[in-house]
Amino acid sequence: MTLAAGTDSDTRQIALGLRQRNLVLLDALVEQYQYRLVRYLIYLLGRRDGVDDLVQETWLRVLERGSSYDGRSRFEPWLFAIARNLAIDHMRRRRIFSLDSNDDEEGEGVRPSPASDAPSPFALAARTEDAEALAHSLQVLQPSYREALVLRFQEDLSLQEISAIVGAPVSTVSSRIYRGLAMLRSQFEGGSHGI
């Protein structure tokens, strides 16, 4: 069973299935969105450990709150919003860094890496030379900037959809994208990587 959550009828089909707690539908959604959910949470948290548990909690919440998805918008933003809220609760419980960045501060964009001996998930996941070049920058980037980048350039969500997920104005989302991109771009400027 493949679901394309793009057209109105597809999203309404998902909404109906979630309201009925259709496990066949849920299994199909898990199959379809699992990798993207894992990737989003890694970008958000900047770490790999704990992500699988959050993924599981996310799907349980999708099951429990399925009736709140009305199918009038795409499924991905609703799913990522659930994952985000759970990740925030998780970070608060563990007293890890906050997602709330002070977007007005100049030069803000880098935060100290959390004390961890675990290797960077970005370094481990890099498959191209350019990705390897970006891995360290991504690791030290503000979580909110990283989140904006993955939602815009990997998930191809609109600025309005991202704004609804993160609960920030479109202008703030845009700013995070620009600043995050500036940090990453610095890896390729000045001919340092053979432009």
Next chain:
Amino acid sequence: MGSDGHERFQHMIDESLAGTVQEEQSLREHLQSCAPCQEYLAASSRAIAGLGGFSFAVDPGLNAKVSASLKLRAQQIRATQPGRRQLVLSCILALMLTAVGSLFDLRLSGLIATVFDLQRMQVQHGLIALWILPSLCLLLLFPILPLLSAGGSNQNERNL
């Protein structure tokens, strides 16, 4: 061109890449002849493309684990929430209570008043307040109970 001019066009490049605005003709024309801005665009495009060069490992057993937990949770929810049949029976019971109460009120209120040495009006008011109205409220409430129980979800998750 001064740095201000480059900054303006580079900001337009950022906006275009982020999807804030459509690429303008003036930007396209500028890029044809400005090497620094061409490099800026190339570096930005390369950074965006670089984001696609990551492949995160997913535990092969994760999907099965999630499916199993969903199945268990679904069973728990079904066990704690009233099923459709129970709701229908409850509605029928509330309807019958309302009907019987109304019958008492219309036909037997006089007899009850005589037996308990009360005024008929008092008996009728009592039946309405303590029997008919509560059973009517139950009759109206039962169909919307599932909606009420599913209502407590986070603001951001609703109607994205």
